[in-house]
Each structure stands twice: as C-alpha cells, then as structure tokens.
Amino acid sequence: MAEAIARRDASKEIEASSAGLAPLGFVAEMTTQTLVRTRLCSRRVSVQTDLTGAWETANIVINMSGRAKEFAFRNFRGHTKVEDWEIEDPYGDPDKYQGTYESVQRRVPN
Secondary structure, three states: OHHHHHHHHOOOOOOOOOOOOOOOOOOOHHHHHHHHHOOOOOOOOOOOOOOOOHHHHOOOEEEOOOOOHHHHOHHHOOOOOEEEOOOOOOOOOHHHHHHHHHHHHHHOOO
C-alpha cells in the first residue's frame, strides 16, 4: 500500500519499492480493495519478492514494522538511512485498512 501511495504522490521524488520483514509473497485482498476504493489502483497489484541489492542502493528505508529499527531487522542496526514510521499494520482486520492508508498518505510528500 505504501509503495502504491509513494508512486502516485511522489513519483518525481521517490523511486519506491516494497519489502517486508516477513513478506507474505502476495498482496492481501483487503489491500487491493483499499487501493481500488481510493482510486489508487484499478487493477490487481503484485508483490516483489526478490529485492536483492535493494538495501545497498536505497537512500532511505522506511520502517513500518511496528518495531524500532534497532530491533526490527539486523540490517537496520547502525544505519542512519532508516526512518521509523508508526503505522499500524491492518493485516487481518478489515476495519483498519482505510486508517492505515490515510496514515501513510499523510506521511508521503505531495
């Protein structure tokens, strides 16, 4: 969801890509429905599972895992290019998807 928002709202400033601490390997149906409902996407979206080298080439990594970067992922430790965003993961709770969408949208520069 965050990648789609960044591609729409800040494509001139950001080359967005998504990864996860424990990627599902698919886009949750409620994520797709939220993107369609907010007119962000009118088709099915896919997930990237191979982001080899992404860490080395990234200028900044936005951590939305809900865990501080020091505890979230071993690659975050000691790196200043990681920014923690407190964004609730809506997975499994249909009532939270719209709120999560709005939280991310407020953080992405327009």
